[in-house]
Amino acid sequence: MMKVERRVISVIVQNEHSVLARITGLFAARGYNIEALTVAPIPDSNMSRLTIETKGNVRVIEQIIKQLHKLIPTFKVIEHEEMVEKEMVLMKFPINESLANIQALCEAYNGGIVNVSSQHIITMIADEPKRVKHFIEAAQRFHPVEIVRGGVVAMERE
Amino acid sequence: MEMTGAQMVIEAMKLEGVDTVFGYPGGAIMNVYDELYKQNDFKHILTRHEQAAVHAAEGYARATGKVGVAFVTSGPGFTNAVTGLATAYMDSIPLVVISGQVPITLIGTDAFQEIDATGISRSCTKHNYLVRSAKELPHILKEAFYLANSGRPGPVHVDIPKDVTAELAKFEYPTHVEIPTYKPTTKGNVRQIKKAAEAICNAKRPVFYLGGGIIHSGSADLVREFVAATQIPAVETLMARGVLDHDDPLLLGMVGMHGSYQANMAMSEADLMIALGPRFDDRVTGKLSEFGKHAKIIHVDIDPSSIGKLVDVDYPIVGDLKEVLDVMIPKVKECVDPDKYQAWREILKRYNEIHPLTYEDSDKVLKPQWVIERVGQLLGDKAVISTDVGQHQMWTAQFYPFSFPRQFITSGGLGTMGFGFPAAMGVKRARPDMISVNFTGDGSILMNIQELVTAVESRLPVINIILNNHYLGMVRQWQTFFYDKRYAETDLSFQPDFVRLAEACGGIGYRVETKEEFDEALKDAVDKGVVAMIDVIVDRDENVLPMVPSGGTLYNMMLEYKD
Numbered sequence: 001m002m003k004v005e006r007r008v009i010s011v012i013v014q015n016e017h018s019v020l021a022r023i024t025g026l027f028a029a030r031g032y033n034i035e036a037l038t039v040a041p042i043p044d045s046n047m048s049r050l051t052i053e054t055k056g057n058v059r060v061i062e063q064i065i066k067q068l069h070k071l072i073p074t075f076k077v078i079e080h081e082e083m084v085e086k087e088m089v090l091m092k093f094p095i096n097e098s099l100a101n102i103q104a105l106c107e108a109y110n111g112g113i114v115n116v117s118s119q120h121i122i123t124m125i126a127d128e129p130k131r132v133k134h135f136i137e138a139a140q141r142f143h144p145v146e147i148v149r150g151g152v153v154a155m156e157r158e
Numbered sequence: 159m160e161m162t163g164a165q166m167v168i169e170a171m172k173l174e175g176v177d178t179v180f181g182y183p184g185g186a187i188m189n190v191y192d193e194l195y196k197q198n199d200f201k202h203i204l205t206r207h208e209q210a211a212v213h214a215a216e217g218y219a220r221a222t223g224k225v226g227v228a229f230v231t232s233g234p235g236f237t238n239a240v241t242g243l244a245t246a247y248m249d250s251i252p253l254v255v256i257s258g259q260v261p262i263t264l265i266g267t268d269a270f271q272e273i274d275a276t277g278i279s280r281s282c283t284k285h286n287y288l289v290r291s292a293k294e295l296p297h298i299l300k301e302a303f304y305l306a307n308s309g310r311p312g313p314v315h316v317d318i319p320k321d322v323t324a325e326l327a328k329f330e331y332p333t334h335v336e337i338p339t340y341k342p343t344t345k346g347n348v349r350q351i352k353k354a355a356e357a358i359c360n361a362k363r364p365v366f367y368l369g370g371g372i373i374h375s376g377s378a379d380l381v382r383e384f385v386a387a388t389q390i391p392a393v394e395t396l397m398a399r400g401v402l403d404h405d406d407p408l409l410l411g412m413v414g415m416h417g418s419y420q421a422n423m424a425m426s427e428a429d430l431m432i433a434l435g436p437r438f439d440d441r442v443t444g445k446l447s448e449f450g451k452h453a454k455i456i457h458v459d460i461d462p463s464s465i466g467k468l469v470d471v472d473y474p475i476v477g478d479l480k481e482v483l484d485v486m487i488p489k490v491k492e493c494v495d496p497d498k499y500q501a502w503r504e505i506l507k508r509y510n511e512i513h514p515l516t517y518e519d520s521d522k523v524l525k526p527q528w529v530i531e532r533v534g535q536l537l538g539d540k541a542v543i544s545t546d547v548g549q550h551q552m553w554t555a556q557f558y559p560f561s562f563p564r565q566f567i568t569s570g571g572l573g574t575m576g577f578g579f580p581a582a583m584g585v586k587r588a589r590p591d592m593i594s595v596n597f598t599g600d601g602s603i604l605m606n607i608q609e610l611v612t613a614v615e616s617r618l619p620v621i622n623i624i625l626n627n628h629y630l631g632m633v634r635q636w637q638t639f640f641y642d643k644r645y646a647e648t649d650l651s652f653q654p655d656f657v658r659l660a661e662a663c664g665g666i667g668y669r670v671e672t673k674e675e676f677d678e679a680l681k682d683a684v685d686k687g688v689v690a691m692i693d694v695i696v697d698r699d700e701n702v703l704p705m706v707p708s709g710g711t712l713y714n715m716m717l718e719y720k721d
């Protein structure tokens with residue numbers, strides 16, 4: 001069996017009708033796995049950038065890249081070992097948890113408190129996917145009531 | 159100049175040099191049909207089912223290499239066309255299929271005859287479009303034809319809402335296409351080609367593995383030259399039948415599940431495979447871990463995703479086969495010593511002597527293989543041969559003496575029953591100079607039998623030869639071999655009277671049980687030049703052999719079946 005690896009792939013596509021459906025359809029039809037997906041237009045262009053976190057063995061990853069390339073609206077497929085990766089997470093805590101402790105935890109993960117209401121505290125962090133996992137584990141002790149992860153965005157280092 | 163969307167569709171057909179459109183009208187595409195009515199530049203052939211319209215367009219495209227075109231309406235018209243699109247997609251056939259759609263204002267409301275057509279066709283087309291305004295139409299149509307027939311060819315679907323076909327806009331048809339995101343690699347990497355050439359000259363037991371890409375790229379002549387210059391033996395996939403002349407001594411026959419013994423042994427024992435445009439289909443490779451175990455592999459393909467998909471390749475070359483061969487052949491010629499492969503050729507010859515591709519003829523009952531060989535003797539290269547799907551298809555691939563590319567028209571990738579007859583109509587339309595013969599089964603022919611009416615009305619004299627075994631033969635064969643003869647739902651003893659069916663539609667029918675009767679019927683059908691059904695009653699229990707059971711290894715063929 002070939003080893004299954006996690007990969008982050010960026011795809012630059014032309015903004016046109018159902019381009020996102022083409023990409024997700026490709027993954028669905030060929031049985032590839034999408035762990036996370038983020039999409040947004042690239043400023044001052046008619047292109048969008050998708051960041052896809054996926055898993056597969058070498059042959060599968062190679063096919064994913066080639067198949068993404070093959071889609072007509074695909075402009076570029078970027079897959080680097082070394083990308084700067086960030087993921088954003090919003091988390092909601094009950095108001096009776098310690099504001100100061102939560103604040104300190106979030107600061108350690110590149111974030112802070114972004115909203116406080118009479119019922120809840122909402123925090124935001126943005127960090128590397130692996131550290132996001134640690135943050136979510138560490139935050140459990142403050143009894144979060146809701147967690148929203150944003151999916152990975154990535155940029156080549158060079 | 160201003161025109162309606164519908165007028166633009168017709169104009170685009172003219173500018174693309176389309177001479178035939180196959181189709182079926184309906185509400186959402188009526189504006190286009192209204193414009194079609196007013197012109198005489200190309201012919202429309204009204205099939206009696208949209209699936210047949212697309213298969214006919216495929217037959218046309220497969221016989222010529224030109225883009226086949228079909229028009230269908232929205233909803234059920236389009237869904238009927240999907241099997242055709244999928245068939246063309248799997249075999250890389252250039253098509254443009256234009257469907258009507260409900261008006262833009264109604265899209266998403268579950269309107270009458272609304273279906274998410276582009277959603278459905280996305281996974282079985284090379285590309286598709288939902289047209290949003292008449293302004294976009296000229297460049298979309300131009301792109302559709304370009305995409306269909308460039309790079310790796312394939313079907314393109316254009317879905318046009320009814321209000322867009324009525325909308326007025328300026329018509330400027332682009333003269334060339336610029337799609338910044340679509341740049342197929344056509345020139346192979348020269349360094350890779352050089353290395354591959356060296357590998358060929360250094361090999362001891364090389365084999366050419368010829369695939370359908372040779373036909374799509376129009377490089378059969380180059381391949382013939384290549385094979386002749388190197389004297390390296392060659393196997394053909396189902397889709398490559400006809401690349402080499404059937405009597406070329408270097409042709410080992412078809413490879414794969416129903417390939418010849420020598421072809422499959424050559425693949426198993428080769429030390430180098432020169433794969434030109436095949437896609438390593440599981441029907442060819444059998445068990446992957448045993449496939450080409452002793453061989454280095456050169457793989458040339460225009461589609462990078464075809465290379466290394468299933469099998470590791472030592473010399474991957476992405477490019478148009480024609481351009482690659484233009485560079486590769488002279489390089490190989492410089493270093494090759496054809497005598498070197500003499501011993502290898504001898505071994506393969508020996509394999510063929512031990513287990514030639516053959517069958518046991520009979521005086522009591524017609525053998526399907528005999529019928530095919532007989533048509534080969536009588537019509538040879540005067541006929542283009544289509545098939546449906548099943549045993550008859552494999553026997554045709556094995557026993558018909560193909561002598562040129564595009565002579566064999568068959569659904570390889572999808573294996574679509576009901577393909578043969580409409581495709582043969584498309585062939586006849588594209589090649590009126592040829593006799594169009596469709597080998598079919600008693601199961602398959604019923605899947606598009608209504609086209610008898612089209613063929614008669616549109617004067618497309620196709621000769622359907624039903625190899626009638628009163629079974630869904632290929633499925634019955636698997637039940638015999640692998641399911642202890644539990645013939646679940648494959649007995650077709652109850653049948654229509656095919657002769658009268660043909661006559662009811664205005665064609666001619668023949669029922670044939672002897673060799674003499676067969677010769678007479680075929681001669682009569684050819685002489686009369688009419689739509690014909692020759693219902694040939696053949697041995698019920700004949701099996702296609704040799705056979706590599708699904709997932710088996712090429713060197714472990716079943717060579718006979720003993721009850």
Ligand SMILES: Cc1ncc(C[n+]2csc(CCOP(=O)(O)OP(=O)(O)O)c2C)c(N)n1
Nearest residue numbers: 548549550573575599600601602630631632
């Ligand atoms: C549309 C479709 N449905 C089902 C099948 C599965 N199938 C493959 S071969 C076959 C039997 C074909 O029987 P027939 O046309 O009589 O040909 P024969 O094998 O007897 O020559 C079937 C049912 C198919 N290929 N296509």
